[in-house]
């Protein structure tokens with residue numbers, strides 16, 4: 001009975017739709033909304049590009065409101081829940097107007113909606129990136145009601161899908177195990193991906209997804225929608241499959257304990273939801289996001305990333321100037337370009353010699369570094385490198401001068417409740433503008449006093465937990481989650497405005513801050529504290545589904561690995577770190593002389609091939625999740641003139657020797673020379689090393705790469721040969 005009612009309801013609405021149609025389009029995709037005679041706005045299509053939209057309003061096969069609201073009849077997941085100033089909880093949004101413009105390859109659309117009865121407004125803003133096939137959406141909510149309005153839900157995006165079945169891929173894990181892939185077929189009900197941790201929000205679950213329609217996600221087949229929320233705070237992405245087998249997606253800030261009141265004239269702006277659709281699998285969807293990020297959502301996305309040596313795993317807290325200089329000597333000898341001094345360089349009354357004290361006191365430790373930072377910078381520069389430094393400016397140890405001087409700046413539960421410590425530290429209240437200025441000032445002082453600092457590693461090692469702000473009014477405590485993230489973003493923004501060109505790394509106990517919001521203000525992220533190359537195969541595989549390799553810091557560390565104890569060859573460690581922004585994180589003196597020689601040539605090689613890795617398109621060939629023990633990827637320059645192929649064996653499998661690789665993304669009409677690089681042994685891993693082979697053969701015939709044991713690897717350069725035709 002209910003089913004019949006819903007069908008009749010949809011038919012009724014469908015019949016009401018008139019010709020007012022809003023077409024948001026990129027080169028290969030269309031998102032279409034139709035306005036009914038009554039002024040309701042419905043999603044008509046999200047999928048492949050429509051050359052003409054004529055008649056779309058007549059063929060409504062399913063209907064979802066553009067921004068479903070609570071209180072107008074629906075019992076499903078909604079995008080907005082409001083308590084209006086007169087106590088009404090019903091919101092019914094109607095079309096007012098819309099405008100569109102296209103400039104510089106971006107089509108901007110704003111759809112203005114208003115509540116039927118009250119002066120409550122919702123503006124839906126879309127930016128459609130023509131070449132990249134990415135659509136970015138956010139929402140601006142405002143009102144002119146008599147008193148304050150309380151928002152209990154405020155999504156960035158609502159989209160409906162209609163298919164026979166839905167397969168949701170999401171990326172989750174834990175500390176040192178970030179971005180592992182889970183895929184599940186959705187059954188009726190609601191599945192949500194969310195966090196309530198406030199800070200370091202991507203450590204366990206990432207605000208991104210792949211939705212595959214009608215079949216499990218495949219790299220090269222089937223319709224997929226890939227999305228990610230650009231937000232550093234709590235998020236929730238929910239997917240509801242209803243009794244009509246429709247899937248309603250609602251994504252945005254997590255409404256958990258986050259009611260937000262706004263006064264008349266105030267604007268509540270939601271974070272951006274980034275979406276891409278592809279009709280032939282998820283690999284191209286990833287490429288869309290990578291290309292878009294490099295062009296629009298990553299600091300200096302078109303600039304080569306330098307090779308870093310970070311002091312953490314080589315020295316931890318245990319160093320002085322002499323030890324650092326010895327590390328700099330080794331780094332320079334191997335060809336490293338930036339030396340980064342990690343945790344432990346600051347604090348005097350409470351020296352930062354472990355994670356127990358000193359956090360918050362950003363003065364150089366006079367005992368460890370009596371000649372100061374400039375002396376280290378001088379030395380680094382004499383060695384031909386640049387200097388970078390670690391900070392964790394949102395945090396404070398109770399044992400610090402900062403905690404003594406400004407206890408009110410700490411996020412805390414009221415009534416003297418015991419603070420909950422994580423890693424012996426607490427969090428500063430970035431909802432407070434004074435704290436924002438303090439945090440900005442830490443970096444501002446460092447960069448203005450030491451103008452040759454070229455790189456800042458920004459760490460954050462705990463969640464919110466002690467929920468409460470001495471700055472926010474008692475009736476606005478629930479604003480903390482959102483105001484913290486906005487405060488943090490405003491500090492990032494100010495720093496980028498003042499210091500363009502300084503490289504920023506977003507780190508948060510490893511991969512706790514891997515999102516498109518922090519990425520907009522940074523150059524790279526630390527994907528994980530786990531530097532074991534075997535583990536990294538999985539972490540980088542998941543991470544690079546959404547986020548680009550150029551921004552994925554990947555470091556070669558010691559064997560046995562500090563996190564897992566696993567032993568691996570230096571070649572394997574380099575070959576895995578080659579997949580992102582290469583760096584090192586060890587004490588160079590711990591390497592044997594022949595290992596130093598090997599590292600030197602590997603670094604030299606990476607410098608030659610990094611344009612392909614950092615600016616090329618990433619094609620996933622063989623997943624480490626599949627059970628044949630192999631993983632392989634190749635990167636291809638956009639003009640298809642050069643590719644780098646990487647093949648790894650990660651565990652023993654009896655079919656190992658029979659595994660074949662088929663490359664992707666090459667020009668099938670061209671000839672390529674394939675050459676093995678970074679060889680550790682004389683014998684190449686393929687029988688046709690240095691030979692000329694057609695792109696078509698490399699992609700379609702499949703060839704054997706001779707990796708016989710687990711944790712072996714091979715890297716190849718595949719270069720177009722000009723002046724010869726592939727026809728024979």
Ligand code: DGJ
Nearest residue numbers: 312342343508509510529
């Ligand atoms: C956690 C980071 O992920 C590490 O790389 C390192 O910077 C430590 N913090 C330092 O405390």
